[in-house]
Amino acid sequence: MSNLSTLSQPKRNVDIASQQETAWRQQGSLWSNLRQVCELLAIPAPATADDEDTLFQHVRYKAGQRIHRIGQAFDTLYIVNSGFVKTLHIDEFGNEQVLSFPMKGDILGIDGIHKQHYASEAVALSDCDMILVPYKTFAALGRIHCELEQAMFSVMSREIVREQMMISMLSALSAEAKVARFLTNLGERFSQMGYSGRSFNLRMTRQEIGSYLGLTLETVSRTLSALNELGMISVEQREINLLDTAALKSLRRLPPAKARNKVAEKVTALVNKNLLPQWNPELSTAIN
Amino acid sequence: MSNLSTLSQPKRNVDIASQQETAWRQQGSLWSNLRQVCELLAIPAPATADDEDTLFQHVRYKAGQRIHRIGQAFDTLYIVNSGFVKTLHIDEFGNEQVLSFPMKGDILGIDGIHKQHYASEAVALSDCDMILVPYKTFAALGRIHCELEQAMFSVMSREIVREQMMISMLSALSAEAKVARFLTNLGERFSQMGYSGRSFNLRMTRQEIGSYLGLTLETVSRTLSALNELGMISVEQREINLLDTAALKSLRRLPPAKARNKVAEKVTALVNKNLLPQWNPELSTAIN
DNA sequence: CGCCAATTTGAGTCCCATCAATATTTGTGG
DNA sequence: CCACAAATATTGATGGGACTCAAATTGGCG
Numbered sequence: 001m002s003n004l005s006t007l008s009q010p011k012r013n014v015d016i017a018s019q020q021e022t023a024w025r026q027q028g029s030l031w032s033n034l035r036q037v038c039e040l041l042a043i044p045a046p047a048t049a050d051d052e053d054t055l056f057q058h059v060r061y062k063a064g065q066r067i068h069r070i071g072q073a074f075d076t077l078y079i080v081n082s083g084f085v086k087t088l089h090i091d092e093f094g095n096e097q098v099l100s101f102p103m104k105g106d107i108l109g110i111d112g113i114h115k116q117h118y119a120s121e122a123v124a125l126s127d128c129d130m131i132l133v134p135y136k137t138f139a140a141l142g143r144i145h146c147e148l149e150q151a152m153f154s155v156m157s158r159e160i161v162r163e164q165m166m167i168s169m170l171s172a173l174s175a176e177a178k179v180a181r182f183l184t185n186l187g188e189r190f191s192q193m194g195y196s197g198r199s200f201n202l203r204m205t206r207q208e209i210g211s212y213l214g215l216t217l218e219t220v221s222r223t224l225s226a227l228n229e230l231g232m233i234s235v236e237q238r239e240i241n242l243l244d245t246a247a248l249k250s251l252r253r254l255p256p257a258k259a260r261n262k263v264a265e266k267v268t269a270l271v272n273k274n275l276l277p278q279w280n281p282e283l284s285t286a287i288n
Numbered sequence: 289m290s291n292l293s294t295l296s297q298p299k300r301n302v303d304i305a306s307q308q309e310t311a312w313r314q315q316g317s318l319w320s321n322l323r324q325v326c327e328l329l330a331i332p333a334p335a336t337a338d339d340e341d342t343l344f345q346h347v348r349y350k351a352g353q354r355i356h357r358i359g360q361a362f363d364t365l366y367i368v369n370s371g372f373v374k375t376l377h378i379d380e381f382g383n384e385q386v387l388s389f390p391m392k393g394d395i396l397g398i399d400g401i402h403k404q405h406y407a408s409e410a411v412a413l414s415d416c417d418m419i420l421v422p423y424k425t426f427a428a429l430g431r432i433h434c435e436l437e438q439a440m441f442s443v444m445s446r447e448i449v450r451e452q453m454m455i456s457m458l459s460a461l462s463a464e465a466k467v468a469r470f471l472t473n474l475g476e477r478f479s480q481m482g483y484s485g486r487s488f489n490l491r492m493t494r495q496e497i498g499s500y501l502g503l504t505l506e507t508v509s510r511t512l513s514a515l516n517e518l519g520m521i522s523v524e525q526r527e528i529n530l531l532d533t534a535a536l537k538s539l540r541r542l543p544p545a546k547a548r549n550k551v552a553e554k555v556t557a558l559v560n561k562n563l564l565p566q567w568n569p570e571l572s573t574a575i576n
Numbered sequence: 577c578g579c580c581a582a583t584t585t586g587a588g589t590c591c592c593a594t595c596a597a598t599a600t601t602t603g604t605g606g
Numbered sequence: 607c608c609a610c611a612a613a614t615a616t617t618g619a620t621g622g623g624a625c626t627c628a629a630a631t632t633g634g635c636g
Contacts, residue, residue: 001458076547076615082627089452096461097456099455099456108450110444110448111445111448111449111452113441113442114446114448115449120452139437139438139441142437143431143434143437149427149431149437150427152441153401153440153444154402156398156444156448157398157400157402157444158402159403159448160402160444160447160448160451161399161403162549163451163452163454164377164399164408164451165377166386166614167387167451167454167455167458168377168385168387170455170458170459171385171499171501172379172385172456172502174592175591180338192633202587205615207614213459214458214459214460215592215593216592216593217614217615218592218594218615218617219593221617222592222617225616225617237600237601237614237615300587354633453621463623463624493581493583494582494583494584495582503624503625504625505583505622506624506625507624509582509583509584510585510624513585514586525632525633537632
């Protein structure tokens with residue numbers, strides 16, 4: 001967090017830089033080249049890139065450490081290499097509002113570009129290894145490698161789409177559906193990272209989950225218990241097992257205990273009749 | 289309410305282009321140059337730009353017309369020059385979820401960059417004049433004018449921040465606060481466009497407002513009536529007057545209906561007034 | 577004028593927040 | 607290593623805010 005000035009030099013001056021690198025390595029820092037960063041972001045690396053041309057510094061954060069603050073002058077983007085993070089707003093009353101739970105491959109700080117000050121706060125949920133991307137380097141790369149500019153727009157567009165999905169979820173779904181989707185989404189993320197998408201443990205508190213989903217921590221806890229009793233998941237503290245991902249994904253609301261069986265029949269009946277072509281936007285618009 | 293587009297004067301230099309332009313003009317098309325587009329987006333125009341170098345076509349949409357669909361192949365961005373638009377998601381059950389109400393100076397279609405297909409639907413709420421920006425032109429401009437690339441990142445970042453604010457609002461505020469903020473935000477938008485920020489009329493239905501805010505149309509209607517009775521606004525159908533913007537902005541939750549109706553609730557009323565000077569954020573949090 | 581969409585308003589219900597008590601886990605220092 | 611404190615989770619009881627269902631009214635438009 002301290003000497004960011006040294007890393008804004010894209011080109012490495014071998015003699016001096018290698019000394020510094022050794023020093024950084026001792027405190028847990030590493031360097032990644034452009035190809036590695038692109039792979040992490042799941043975007044195609046420019047063929048023209050020289051692996052040693054541009055290097056990006058790693059920085060480690062311990063659980064609980066703040067990565068950037070609201071209002072802080074913006075100059076670098078962060079890419080999560082390992083570990084778990086939360087980003088949040090703090091409203092005029094001091095209440096925290098969790099906005100996202102970035103993990104491996106996610107990028108932080110984009111919201112700072114607009115006003116050149118970070119618009120959100122980022123805090124490490126676990127020990128993290130973050131890659132620093134000075135914004136100036138970021139912008140310069142777009143001009144050097146045309147394909148990269150396209151990829152950078154794509155990454156920002158993806159973030160916008162993700163937030164749109166979040167808005168839809170927040171304003172349309174019941175508490176049970178929110179929690180169910182949260183778990184399945186998390187599972188998919190873990191799968192992509194090479195871990196089990198079925199069995200994992202949460203890195204965040206019920207409070208943080210509730211804030212993220214627009215619920216209270218008690219409702220989150222109760223909902224997890226309910227999903228547990230219904231056999232869709234098993235949960236003990238932060239240890240989660242997804243037992244019926246299909247049911248979780250299609251869950252809209254937990255029917256009142258008396259009618260639970262009936263509604264389940266209805267849904268399956270509709271699906272069988274092809275009236276609910278789920279998760280296919282093309283078809284659902286055709287219905288109108 | 290209709291034709292604001294006198295500011296876009298087509299410049300013609302080529303013979304072929306002028307023929308086409310005449311044809312387009314007959315169906316209501318005009319052209320804007322890069323400088324005019326930048327002004328509309330409120331970003332600095334590159335000094336190196338030749339006014340005749342790149343021209344952007346206008347297209348008019350009538351109220352109710354669709355501008356782009358979900359899943360449609362993405363190739364152009366749209367900038368609102370005049371008129372009002374709504375963008376929306378359609379979930380797997382066919383329910384509409386309004387995402388934004390773009391107006392003059394707003395950009396549409398960014399969500400299509402990621403997958404090269406639009407992720408949302410855009411519909412004109414009134415007659416509209418839209419400027420077409422082919423995505424290829426957009427990308428090429430960033431490479432030609434370095435300042436523009438920065439501005440384009442900034443515009444996308446601004447969109448991300450806007451959606452973050454939306455997420456915070458959806459998950460933390462009461463129905464009254466949502467409606468109140470919606471109105472004050474609209475007022476500010478109208479002010480920026482040169483209209484009255486105090487007195488305006490809504491271009492969208494209660495249904496659409498409710499979808500946008502995560503409420504039902506009945507709740508929106510009831511809330512507007514309540515704000516009307518409290519003297520914060522006056523509302524008749526879609527005609528809105530903001531009478532106390534300060535109160536609206538700081539509104540968290542309406543006092544319980546009992547306290548409003550029971551005029552002669554003696555001591556308790558006074559106590560409530562002292563302890564709960566409603567729509568005063570400072571004090572109401574101090575109580576918590 | 578007549579039709580249909582939009583809006584308003586009412587009555588009843590339920591989901592979720594709130595308040596509260598307890599249990600369990602984590603962290604810390606002696 | 608244990609004890610104690612603080613943080614985190616679970617579970618219950620209760621009330622209220624927003625949804626649902628329903629009816630009446632208004633306004634727009636062919």
